Amino acid sequence: MTKAILAGSGMTPFGNLGERTGRELFASAGLDALEDAGLEPDDVDEVFYGNFVGTLAENQGHQGPIAAEALGTTAPSRRVESACASAGVAVRDAVRAVRSGESDVVVAGGMERMNNMGTAGATDGLARxxxxxxxxxxxxxxxxxxxxxxxxxxxxxxxxxxxxxxxxxxxxxxxxxxxxxxxxxxxxxxxxxxxxxxxxxxxxxxACPISDGAAALVLTSPEYAAEHGLEASVAVTGSxxxxxxxxxxxxxxxxxxxxxxxxxxxxxxxxxxxxxxxxxxxxxxxxxxxxxxxxxxxxxxxxxxxxxxxxxxxxxxxxxxxxxxxxxxxxxxxxxxxxxxxxxxxxxxxxxxxxxxxxxxxxxxxxxxxxxxxxxxxxxxxxxxxxx
Amino acid sequence: MTKAILAGSGMTPFGNLGERTGRELFASAGLDALEDAGLEPDDVDEVFYGNFVGTLAENQGHQGPIAAEALGTTAPSRRVESACASAGVAVRDAVRAVRSGESDVVVAGGMERMNNMGTAGATDGLARxxxxxxxxxxxxxxxxxxxxxxxxxxxxxxxxxxxxxxxxxxxxxxxxxxxxxxxxxxxxxxxxxxxxxxxxxxxxxxACPISDGAAALVLTSPEYAAEHGLEASVAVTGSxxxxxxxxxxxxxxxxxxxxxxxxxxxxxxxxxxxxxxxxxxxxxxxxxxxxxxxxxxxxxxxxxxxxxxxxxxxxxxxxxxxxxxxxxxxxxxxxxxxxxxxxxxxxxxxxxxxxxxxxxxxxxxxxxxxxxxxxxxxxxxxxxxxxx
Known part of the structure; x- marks a missing residue:
């Protein structure tokens, strides 16, 4: 099985992040990840975005294109939702996109914002x-x-x-x-x-706390990383x-x-x-x-x-x-x-x-x-x- | 590019389906699709499930495992959400799962239930x-x-x-x-x-109406279809x-x-x-x-x-x-x-x-x-x- 190179990563601090919007949080994590990888927004072929309750927390469905835009691209995207495993599944499907040879550079990550829902709202959201x-x-x-x-x-x-x-x-x-x-x-x-x-x-x-935050990974193929001289020392070898x-x-x-x-x-x-x-x-x-x-x-x-x-x-x-x-x-x-x-x-x-x-x-x-x-x-x- | 064989399909009638739950609707479509393909629930390797506002309509996130269970399996699953293109993206990611050789049989489909939200609720949901x-x-x-x-x-x-x-x-x-x-x-x-x-x-x-309903497809590789004698006359040749x-x-x-x-x-x-x-x-x-x-x-x-x-x-x-x-x-x-x-x-x-x-x-x-x-x-x- 081909491995997927982890070319870059970024995350915001996790915590009660107040009025910072989901798109702002993902922009912070995602742009850090791209910079870490030494890549530009236009290099991104696809976005896999994990989110659980943004439909409630920010009245926002269809967050894939918003996540892509936060990175500075209109590359094809999707939101992947599997409750608390949303980003894990997003990473898995992103790894597949790279390993299949269909995409060279993908961003996988996710964001959640729950403190703005209040404790009762967050509890209600988590119950879903x-x-x-x-x-x-x-x-x-x-x-x-x-x-x-x-x-x-x-x-x-x-x-x-x-x-x-x-x-x-x-x-x-x-x-x-x-x-x-x-x-x-x-x-x-x-x-x-x-x-x-x-x-x-x-x-x-x-119990863990109710946190806001975002994280993003840039995944690519060994061939692409070599051709573009990306510095990377870690790969996903199993998913x-x-x-x-x-x-x-x-x-x-x-x-x-x-x-x-x-x-x-x-x-x-x-x-x-x-x-x-x-x-x-x-x-x-x-x-x-x-x-x-x-x-x-x-x-x-x-x-x-x-x-x-x-x-x-x-x-x-x-x-x-x-x-x-x-x-x-x-x-x-x-x-x-x-x-x-x-x-x-x-x-x-x-x-x-x-x-x-x-x-x-x-x-x-x-x-x-x-x-x-x-x-x-x-x-x-x-x-x-x-x-x- | 390898093609993905469409081995079976099923759908419910579309309309105002009253009190029928989302899982019931997807069970109907999905089991019809499996029967059409001549396959059993245990044959399913993965489920790609499209849904837009189930978090609001049925207070239900994490619908992947529910969709899988509706098919009679606990195979790995995810919900794919891209608003009105949710199932289209689910099909795309499912096609990739088959073409990459990572899965033999995948079910891709989706469900929406909005009439139970009322017109104002559905309008509010669609705005997302x-x-x-x-x-x-x-x-x-x-x-x-x-x-x-x-x-x-x-x-x-x-x-x-x-x-x-x-x-x-x-x-x-x-x-x-x-x-x-x-x-x-x-x-x-x-x-x-x-x-x-x-x-x-x-x-x-x-304008289109606000409809409830579900649809499901069974996708597999040409090799699997041949080995298992599946009757199939149509393939997805481009995604x-x-x-x-x-x-x-x-x-x-x-x-x-x-x-x-x-x-x-x-x-x-x-x-x-x-x-x-x-x-x-x-x-x-x-x-x-x-x-x-x-x-x-x-x-x-x-x-x-x-x-x-x-x-x-x-x-x-x-x-x-x-x-x-x-x-x-x-x-x-x-x-x-x-x-x-x-x-x-x-x-x-x-x-x-x-x-x-x-x-x-x-x-x-x-x-x-x-x-x-x-x-x-x-x-x-x-x-x-x-x-x-």
Missing amino acids: AADDLYEIRAGITFPAAYALMARAYFEAFGGDREDLAHIAVKNHEHALVNDHAHLQREITVEDALGAPEVAAPLGLYD GHGGDTMALQDRASLAKTPATRDAAEQAYEEARIGPDDVDVVEVHDCFTIAEVLALEGLGLFSYGEGIGAARRGETTRDGSVPVNLSGGLKAKGHPVGATGAAQVLAIANLLEGSHPRADDVPDATVGVAHNAGGTVASATVHVLEVIE | AADDLYEIRAGITFPAAYALMARAYFEAFGGDREDLAHIAVKNHEHALVNDHAHLQREITVEDALGAPEVAAPLGLYD GHGGDTMALQDRASLAKTPATRDAAEQAYEEARIGPDDVDVVEVHDCFTIAEVLALEGLGLFSYGEGIGAARRGETTRDGSVPVNLSGGLKAKGHPVGATGAAQVLAIANLLEGSHPRADDVPDATVGVAHNAGGTVASATVHVLEVIE
Whole structure:
């Protein structure tokens, strides 16, 4: 399978970005990515734009052409929407556009703006990532869906709130040096355990914040990069995508995420690697329990072993497999439609040594970015590798 | 360029479908398409699902997994959104999935449900296809945007309301035998000219209705079709995609649609045909003027010649290039997220002889489906050809 070269990347800070419009945010990330790649707007053949609730947040559908215009082009575009995995799927479809030989240069990324909707509006928007007919109308909230998964996990494999607290503490600590992170603040296990309960067993520090932000990647073929003398040291060598039932009630188990497993198997096979080859990982930790489910779905830990990984120090920045060195969704923030691209950017920066936490993984050559939609009814996995 | 075999297709009737949910509509279209292809849900590798305002109409984001489940699978999926071109872009990205060799069997289609939003809600939803910041907030409605394009066209090339009326009369007449059409009712030029004005120069009969409905296509590779003995007589031999500025104010001319021109050039080049080879066409006539803009963008008529084509009888069912034999968006209806797939289905059925208007084009071997988003800030063109 041909690889796709990551020629450039850019992102805005994540946080409550006030009155900055979605198009302004994507322009910032996208133009940075083009500059990083050494390319011009006219070089862009296609745009793959992830966004989840812009139809509500900015009364704006048809955001593909707006994203393209933000880059300074009228190249063909589309919005790709898979809830919290929107950008992950956008990256996947963009990788395909390059690998198929149909496009030379594509921009993949995304943007979300939710703070302008207020807390109730954002909560209402986020609920649309779950099944409205069979879950939301029955009274479940999105945090409650993950709380059910946490309870199912505890019952199947053991673990407790304190295990989850260690994940939050780790990701907050990782974000301390990341000036693009939404939450740059150290917390303790006691802070996490003492925080208000959101949906038992999940408390406030088990949940990621509601963030605004944008991220963009420039992908191209090895041939194009060579012909145009682009400086690039990282490539996407594997891309996988998995699915599952939308509603939790239809799943065999709430303690496992087969969509992640399927996506990982596909991505590993393409890259001809296995979980043991992975040096550094960004996973979708919208809630602390989601990090556990992801690590096990990715095959980095056996089922039942992921829950204690942070507590045992195996996923901290000095651990055997550092997880979410960017701070993860938990502390870096989670502008839904941008997250999947920001994860790929973080892994690339870690591999090429430009990430503020790159010194923690000086020998890393293989990284994985994992993005999940809703309660993991969608998942994407991308393998990135250092190239010569 | 490898072609993608159209192995099966299905659609619901278009119209005001009352309480039928989006997932129910797509299940109907999608399962018909799978049955038509002689394939099972487990054969589906990926789903590309077009939808525009389900986030508003059914409070449902993340519709990819719901669409997949409607087909009886948890295959990876995504929602593709490009306003009224959502399904056209979904088909394009699905064609790429097959041509790249990454997937054997993909389902591409879409669904829209808008009548349950009420007229005001649907109008509000449709406005999201235009630029909220620079157009909608300035007070323009979506019909008014097309009215501006009609005025600009008249000024640049001539033409009048009566020319447009002939387009409406033609498409209504075409739909008379199509029992899936929203409006099966003959109208006269006098009816059209005497109808209430919507946005001058456009009247009620210049606009398509607000429709609910779904359409689905099963695409596969020639190799897979041969290996599995699939009966298929039509292939997608060209796929093109164009873009333009979102807001009308940023365009050099409102009387031309370069997104359509670019998409057509790309699709023709892939299929190694030119406009003269095209036997039958479905174009995006959300308003009568849009049919004119499409025909000229497609190169089927010179600039300025498209406006009189219906009046001269050149695009009627006994004309030199029959246009919108299905009734078009005007009379067949326009469930936004389904339209692009329904157009491809119509062309395929015309070429293979199963369409109620197939007798009007008995010798047709090459057809074109043209789908546009918003005020043609996005456009896709697909060339379909009869295969042996």
